[in-house]
Amino acid sequence: xxxxxxxxxxxxxxxxxxxxxxxxxxxxxxxxAANYSLPLIERNGGDYVGLLEILDPLGSVSARNDGPHWxxxxxxxxxxxxxGKSRMRIRGKDSDLPANFLLERGRGLVPVSSLSTLLPRFxxxxxxxxxSARRLFVGSVATQFSAELSKTNPPRLIMNFTSPVNPTIATxxxxxRMVFIREPLLPPGAQTLNFADQTISSATFxxxxxxxxxxxxxxxxxxATFSNDGRTITIAPAPQRPAPPAAPPPSxxxxxxxxxxPPPAVSTPPVIAPPNANTNHQAPYLVVLDASHGGDERxxxxxxxxxxxxxxxxxxxxxxxxxxNRGVSVLMLRDADATLSLxxxxxxxxxxxxxxxxxxxxxxQGNGVRLYTALIPAGGENRGNFLDWDTAQSSFLxxxxxxxxxxxxxxxKKQIAVRTMSAPLRPLNNISAPALALEVAPSDKxxxxxxxxxxxQTIAGAVASGVAALRDKTAQAGTQR
Amino acid sequence: xxxxxxxxxxxxxxxxxxxxxVLFMGIYGWHMRGRAxxxxxxxxxxxxxxxxxxxxxxxxxxxxxxxxxGILRPQSARIPLPSGRQQRAEELLxxxxxxxxxxSSPHPLPRGAEVRNVYLVPPDLAVVDTDSAFADGHxxxxxxxxLTVASLVETLAANTSGITRVKILVDGKERDxxxxxxDLTTFYDxxxxxxxxxxxxxxxx
Numbered sequence: 001x002x003x004x005x006x007x008x009x010x011x012x013x014x015x016x017x018x019x020x021x022x023x024x025x026x027x028x029x030x031x032x033a034a035n036y037s038l039p040l041i042e043r044n045g046g047d048y049v050g051l052l053e054i055l056d057p058l059g060s061v062s063a064r065n066d067g068p069h070w071x072x073x074x075x076x077x078x079x080x081x082x083x084g085k086s087r088m089r090i091r092g093k094d095s096d097l098p099a100n101f102l103l104e105r106g107r108g109l110v111p112v113s114s115l116s117t118l119l120p121r122f123x124x125x126x127x128x129x130x131x132s133a134r135r136l137f138v139g140s141v142a143t144q145f146s147a148e149l150s151k152t153n154p155p156r157l158i159m160n161f162t163s164p165v166n167p168t169i170a171t172x173x174x175x176x177r178m179v180f181i182r183e184p185l186l187p188p189g190a191q192t193l194n195f196a197d198q199t200i201s202s203a204t205f206x207x208x209x210x211x212x213x214x215x216x217x218x219x220x221x222x223x224a225t226f227s228n229d230g231r232t233i234t235i236a237p238a239p240q241r242p243a244p245p246a247a248p249p250p251s252x253x254x255x256x257x258x259x260x261x262p263p264p265a266v267s268t269p270p271v272i273a274p275p276n277a278n279t280n281h282q283a284p285y286l287v288v289l290d291a292s293h294g295g296d297e298r299x300x301x302x303x304x305x306x307x308x309x310x311x312x313x314x315x316x317x318x319x320x321x322x323x324x325n326r327g328v329s330v331l332m333l334r335d336a337d338a339t340l341s342l343x344x345x346x347x348x349x350x351x352x353x354x355x356x357x358x359x360x361x362x363x364x365q366g367n368g369v370r371l372y373t374a375l376i377p378a379g380g381e382n383r384g385n386f387l388d389w390d391t392a393q394s395s396f397l398x399x400x401x402x403x404x405x406x407x408x409x410x411x412x413k414k415q416i417a418v419r420t421m422s423a424p425l426r427p428l429n430n431i432s433a434p435a436l437a438l439e440v441a442p443s444d445k446x447x448x449x450x451x452x453x454x455x456x457q458t459i460a461g462a463v464a465s466g467v468a469a470l471r472d473k474t475a476q477a478g479t480q481r
Numbered sequence: 482x483x484x485x486x487x488x489x490x491x492x493x494x495x496x497x498x499x500x501x502x503v504l505f506m507g508i509y510g511w512h513m514r515g516r517a518x519x520x521x522x523x524x525x526x527x528x529x530x531x532x533x534x535x536x537x538x539x540x541x542x543x544x545x546x547x548x549x550x551g552i553l554r555p556q557s558a559r560i561p562l563p564s565g566r567q568q569r570a571e572e573l574l575x576x577x578x579x580x581x582x583x584x585s586s587p588h589p590l591p592r593g594a595e596v597r598n599v600y601l602v603p604p605d606l607a608v609v610d611t612d613s614a615f616a617d618g619h620x621x622x623x624x625x626x627x628l629t630v631a632s633l634v635e636t637l638a639a640n641t642s643g644i645t646r647v648k649i650l651v652d653g654k655e656r657d658x659x660x661x662x663x664d665l666t667t668f669y670d671x672x673x674x675x676x677x678x679x680x681x682x683x684x685x686x
Contacts (some may be wrong), residue, residue: 299661300621308621308661342657361662363622366551370624375677377667378646390667419551421680422673423623424630424664426657439623 027112028210030184031138033058037181037210040112040134046099047134048109051079055122058138063108070101070108074122081108090121133207135184142186147203149195157200157216157235161185164230167214176222176235177215185212199237223352227335238352284329285471288349290359290427291316291332295339302364303447309337311362311450315440318456319360322464328471346430350392355474356403356467357435359428364447368417369459371408372437373400374428392432399434406473407436407466414462416443434470438463537561543577544635544678546588546628552681553632555639556580570599570641574609577636588628591618597653599637605645606668607637616651619660626663631674631681638671645671 025040027049034057040047055061055074063072068083079090083103086096097118102109110118115136116129128137143163150156165185167178187205194202200218207213216222220237227234291313293299299308313334320330331352333345340348349357363370374393393400408418428435440459442449449455538559545556560576562569574596581590593614600608619626634647646668650656656665 293661297661361623363624365548365620365622365625372623375627375673376670377664378670378673379668422677423627423662424667424669425623425627425662426664426666429664429667437623 025134026210027115027134027136028181029054029057029136029138030141031058032141035141035182035184041109043102043109044099047112048102049112049115051081051108051110051118054115054119058123063106065103065106065108068103070103072108077122077124079122081110088118090118130207133212134210135207135212137184141184143183144186144188146188147193149197149200151197154220154237155195155197155199157195157203159203159214159233159235160228161231161233165233166230167233169224171222173221174219175215175217176224177213178224178233180212180214181210183212185214200235225331225335226338229336230338285474286329286331286352286354287323287467288352288354288357288433289316289320289323289330289332290345290349290357291334292359292361294334295337297339299361300363302362302450306447306451308362311440312360313337314451315362315456315460316360318460319358319463322457322460323467326464326468328464328468342426343430346389346392346427349427350430350432354433356470357428357431357433358463358467359425359435359437361437361439362450363439363441364450366419366441367443367445368419368441369411370419370421370439370441371404371411372421372423372425372428372439373397373404374431374435375422375424376429377424387432389430391429393429393435396432396434400436403434403466403470404436406469407438407463410462410466410469411459413465414458416459416462541573541576541640542636543573543580544632544639545577545580546632548588548625548628551624551628553628553635553678566641567599567601570601570607570637571596573640574599574633574637577632578615588625588632589620590615590629594618596633601641601644605643606648607641607644607646608648608650609633609637610650610653613652616656616659621660621662623662626659626661627677629659630663630669631678634669634671634674635678638674647671647674 025042025047026037027040028037029035036057038049038053040049042048051072052061052063055072059075061072061074063070065071068085070081070083072079072081077091079088081088081101081103084100086098086100088095088097088101095117097111097114099111099113112134113131116127116131119127119136119138123138125139127139130136143161143165145159145161147157147159150158161183163183165180165183167180167183170177170179185205191206192202192204198219200216200222203214203216205212205214216235218237222235223238224233224235226232291309293307293309293312295309297309299312302308302311313336316332317335320332323330331354333348334340345359374397376391376394376397379388379390387395404420408420411418423437425437428437438459440450443455539562540557540559541562543556543558544553546553558576560572562572578590578594578596580586581588582592582594591614593612595612595615596609597612598610600610602608619629630649633649637647638644648668649659649665651665659665
């Protein structure tokens with residue numbers, strides 16, 4: 001037993017040391033127990049994979065070798081292989097592999113082409129193997145999706161998935177590609193869906209090297225947003241670049257700078273919206289709303305059962321509606337209980353080039369609404385077209401304070417207690433646009449008030465009026481210039 | 482050779498009774514042991530026993546946070562301070578944290594919260610290393626967290642000359658936020674924190 005563990009440890013070390021690279025051949029296995037991906041090894045002109053690694057996530061497995069013989073036990077099923085031979089014995093029955101079994105440093109390797117016949121004998125159930133794409137489905141685990149083009153203006157492609165998905169997204173002008181590594185995604189029948197629309201013309205499914213991808217083609221820069229707990233992806237043309245803010249930053253060069261990127265140490269955001277290059281159209285006034293926290297990150301526990309993330313989402317949804325009622329375009333960074341890192345929020349916001357960014361928080365302490373602008377940290381230098389990630393907000397701080405004053409004014413008109421100050425709160429300092437944070441507390445000591453529709457609506461209405469006032473001021477300044 | 486019939490009857494009864502008592506005590510002891518293992522362990526006071534500080538007492542100014550109305554108030558205190566600059570900074574912040582650990586604190590910090598070390602890095606940086614209880618048990622909220630941060634930074638800067646930047650660590654490591662809000666990834670600018678405190682005191686409402 002001890003040397004079985006040692007063998008497994010060796011295998012794990014080998015797996016860890018073999019970090020995947022773009023060119024590395026891989027196989028993905030999807031099952032109800034786990035979805036995982038393993039590297040392939042090329043031997044004798046064919047692709048091989050470790051049988052122990054394939055079976056390990058699916059059940060109890062152990063292996064031992066005795067000279068050239070390698071025995072593996074999966075749950076109660078025994079298999080025996082011989083190094084350099086194609087003959088194998090599983091459940092006491094002999095059969096042949098399509099190529100020789102290999103034994104390397106105690107690790108049993110089987111040809112990838114044998115998996116569709118080999119695995120059902122161990123697992124006792126059917127497997128579906130897309131051999132050319134190296135995607136193996138154990139049982140009925142497929143995630144299906146449907147895609148429907150909503151003929152709104154601009155059109156939106158709404159993709160509904162039967163399970164939550166979290167693809168890596170890459171964009172280039174006129175194309176958005178979603179790569180699904182962990183999801184057992186299958187096409188909805190046809191590989192290509194045509195929508196007879198110029199803005200979003202088609203969506204094509206493909207699978208290769210253990211991954212599935214969907215490429216959406218259109219004539220504009222496209223961006224994706226997630227909702228419904230990751231079961232819905234909406235693809236729409238990226239918002240156009242807004243008009244400059246009311247209180248412009250001191251340097252025009254800094255204002256027109258490309259959005260700063262997060263430091264390389266952070267993980268790649270799941271959605272990378274493209275910087276919008278098209279500045280010829282009349283730009284809509286875009287507000288990016290960030291319902292703070294979400295998913296695993298609950299925020300403050302306002303009561304035993306009430307999490308900050310739920311209150312922020314509820315108020316943000318109301319604020320979105322109020323803004324849209326005033327003719328303001330809105331992008332919500334999350335419209336579901338999804339986890340987004342602070343860097344992801346900042347990157348998404350900056351790539352959208354908003355007229356203003358508003359992040360919402362909730363608190364059980366104090367009363368009314370506290371409004372914050374960024375407390376800029378020490379260090380960081382913005383040079384010409386390059387903005388420092390940690391202090392990207394510096395140049396926009398006067399505009400942020402201007403926006404804060406307008407929103408505070410509207411809240412006071414509604415008899416809501418307002419306090420204004422700065423706060424060391426990310427992602428405010430990473431935003432290359434005017435940026436505010438709201439922390440909503442109950443107007444009296446009753447926490448339940450945070451959930452009252454009337455209270456939420458009053459605050460959302462006042463904040464929306466403040467933002468609309470900022471938009472009007474911006475437009476006025478634009479015409480006078 | 483002693484036959485059983487030679488043992489007096491009262492001795493047999495006494496030995497029998499003692500065997501019964503031993504058995505009963507054994508069973509009772511086993512039962513109590515089982516119950517003890519089911520009980521939750523008593524909450525241990527993880528606060529360290531502070532080492533005695535050598536040196537004369539000195540008057541310092543602590544910037545103490547008040548949740549209500551959400552401001553910092555300067556508060557004079559006499560505390561014993563060692564001669565080393567770094568040790569002085571540590572004792573200063575420990576005195577501040579002790580204020581917050583008091584039951585009647587205007588800005589309570591969790592039990593076990595501690596400033597482990599303060600490192601003064603020339604020319605102008607102070608690194609404050611707190612323990613995990615400090616951050617893990619801290620109340621979550623923008624104002625609650627920024628009051629703590631501002632209190633640490635301002636108390637340190639006001640009593641230790643030459644500090645313009647402060648970095649806060651938790652258990653010797655960088656952490657994203659104190660308790661979900663206040664950013665701990667960057668360096669705090671002492672002047673910016675002073676302005677923040679002025680904003681707080683002005684109490685704009």
